[in-house]
Amino acid sequence: MTEGEGDSLKSELFSKTAFLYVSTFASAIFGYIALYFATRFIGSVNYGIVAFAISFVGIFTFVTDLGFGSAHTKKVSEGKDLQSCLSVFLLVRMFLIVIFVALVLGAMFVWEIVLGQGYEYPETHMIILIVLLYYIQISITSVFTSTFLAQRDVLRSQTITLFDVGSRAITTLVVVAFGFGLVGLACTYVAEGAISLAVALLLARKRLPRIRLAAIREPIFREYLGFAAPLALASVISPIAMYLDKVLIQYSTNAVETGIYYGSQSLLSFYLALGAIVSWMIYPAISEISIQRNGKEKILKITSSTLRYFLLLTMPIMLFLIIFSKEILSIFLSAAFEPGAIAFSILAIGYTMGLLMSPFGSQMLGMGMSKLYAKYALIAIAINIILDILLIPSNISVITLLGLGKDGAAISYLIRQIVLLSFFLISARKVIGFRAPxxxxxxxxxxxxxxxxxxxxxxxxxxxxxxxxxxxxxxxxxxxxxxxxxxxxxxxxxxxxxxxxxxxxxxxxxxxx
Structure with missing residues (x-):
């Protein structure tokens, strides 16, 4: 890569990232509209039930990826045949979705029939089934979104995202206007999933007729499998850690507490999405650069400059979120969410850690260090799960625990992020000679x-x-x-x-x- 090409890449990355920031801000507005009306007019109890259903089903989403998403980004960005890549990824994803559905239904059968247990509210069973359909839809949609992002095609990827959150905002307003209540709130997610899937299929329509079943027997599948295998275990337990906290809060307290914590996370989700945006942009770029001469020097420059701009972006936002946590929850949600201020503040710090570590995660995966990445992720996620169990419930059977509830969940997440960021910094220093900007x-x-x-x-x-x-x-x-x-x-x-x-x-x- 010549100096001119490097400047061109830098210009492309920053321009597209800036566009992604703008579109994410627009998505955040749509998301907030849905969140505001859901919490204000449908109620924290109903919101908590839906949050529990999303978390319950979400625990099993590990099986829909198993590292193949990262493998797809890696192979597409390396310039492998796009048709073969898309065929392999789509076929694998469809197979994994079938297993995912079987696991969710099996878990419900064991809980309700074998163990004879129920839920705090009887409507939860139906809400879980509705949410399951939503997860099926977005799992298919993500195949196309991942492909667009791997090509750094931000216009198409963000078109899907905007239709995604925009449709939920509109359907939430309809639910509130007609008083559809709990079931209506759950169905807004299904409408969101259906519309985003339709848009994704429309944008990818030229490629769909040429999906080849035979691709699963070609060498490209073995390349996918080789890259994904080290990430599989981390992909398995990552969704468990992501959703276990809400399940434990529901188990140890009630739907209201679950809703308060989930509301705090939802308000901060746009903030966390900023890290994902840059990761999706620089991961393919680093993957492309890593096979070139003097690749490490260029990767170091990208990683360092990205971290510096992240620090400039996140520091004022993080401190504002902490200082004005009560006002943010009360005004943007409702006064009923004010008890979540401590958890919200802790999560703001944890999400900042997530933003700061995203360039390093992209650097590791882009350079083909999937085994080391998986090792670090497994350790951090395992710590997260153990701390969730120790900090959130007041007791499990006859064992007395700390019972910190939603605050314990936030503390657990923060510690996980600190551990993972520390690992990434140590690795970056050894591999590319990273120094703090x-x-x-x-x-x-x-x-x-x-x-x-x-x-x-x-x-x-x-x-x-x-x-x-x-x-x-x-x-x-x-x-x-x-x-x-x-x-x-x-x-x-x-x-x-x-x-x-x-x-x-x-x-x-x-x-x-």
Whole structure:
């Protein structure tokens, strides 16, 4: 890769990432509309029941991936035959979905019939079945979304995402308007899944007639299997850790507590999505660069610059979320969610850790280090699961535990993120010679100064409406930019460079399927 090609790649990555930020912000608005009306008008109990159903079924989603999603991104970004890659991934995913459905139905049979147990609310059985259909839909949709992202085709991938969350926002409004209640709320997810799947199929329609069953017997399948195998175990227990906390909260408390915790996570989901966005962008790029001469130097540059911009982005947001956690939950959800303020603050720190580690995860997978990645992930996830069991319930059978509920779940997640980030930093230092980017103390000082000044202003403001909070947040960001320039955490030339990269031209590169 020549210097000119490197600049072109940098321009493409930053332009497309900027577009992804904008589209994610739009998705967050749609998601918030759905969340607001669901929690305000359908009720925290019904919301908690749906949250439990999503978590119960979600535990079994491990079987729908087994590392093949990462393998697909790797092979497509390396320039393997797209038709063969899509055929293998789609056929494997359909086979795994059948196993997934069997596992969920089998678990329900064992719980309800064999063990003779029930649920806090009898409607939960039907809600689980409705949510199961939603997971089937999004598992198929993700095949095409992953393909678009592997090609860095952000326009098509984000079109699916916008239709996805936009449709749920609209259907939630319909449910509230006509008073469809619990079942209606669950069905909004099915409508969301159906619409996003239809859009994905429409965008990929030129490739679908040429899906080949014979691809499963070709060498490309063995390449997929070889890359996915080390990640399989991590893929198995990762969804368990992701959803076990809500199941344990429901088991040890009630649907209201589950809804409060899930609401906190939902508010922060757009924040976590930012990390996923950059991961999906730089993972294929690093995979492409890794096979070139002097690839490590270029990967180090991409990883370091990405982390630096992440720090600039996340520090002011994280501190704002922590300081104004009660106001955020009360205004954007309802006063019933204020007890989740501590968990919300802890999760904000944990999600920041997730953002900061995403460049390193992409670096490891892009360089083919799937075994080491899986090892680190397994250790961190195992710690998460063990801590969930120890911290969330007050007792299991005759064993007395800490009973911290939703706060324990947040603490468990934070510790997991700290452990995983530590592993990634150590690995990056050994493999690519990573060093912490300059200016971290300056960025931290600017963020703390900004949030302190913002908090001081609340003594002269009435923070009771969403626009008050939005205005306060914008002030906080404005203060941070000023302090960051004053403390030399960012240069004016960097701001101009970022603005220059916010253009449409790079979005049209790398056409998708």
């Amino acid at each position: 300059a200016g971290i103390p300056n960025i931290s000082a600017a963020a703390m100064a900004a949030v302190t000044l913002t908090y001081f202003l609340t003594g002269f403001m009435d923070i009771s409406r969403f626009y008050d909070l939005v205005a306060l947040f914008m002030l906080n960001i404005g203060f941070f930019v000023c302090f960051a320039i004053a403390f030399r955490a960012i240069k004016k030339s960097e701001i101009r460079e970022l603005l220059r990269l916010l253009r449409i031209k790079s979005l049209l590169q790398k056409p998708g399927i």
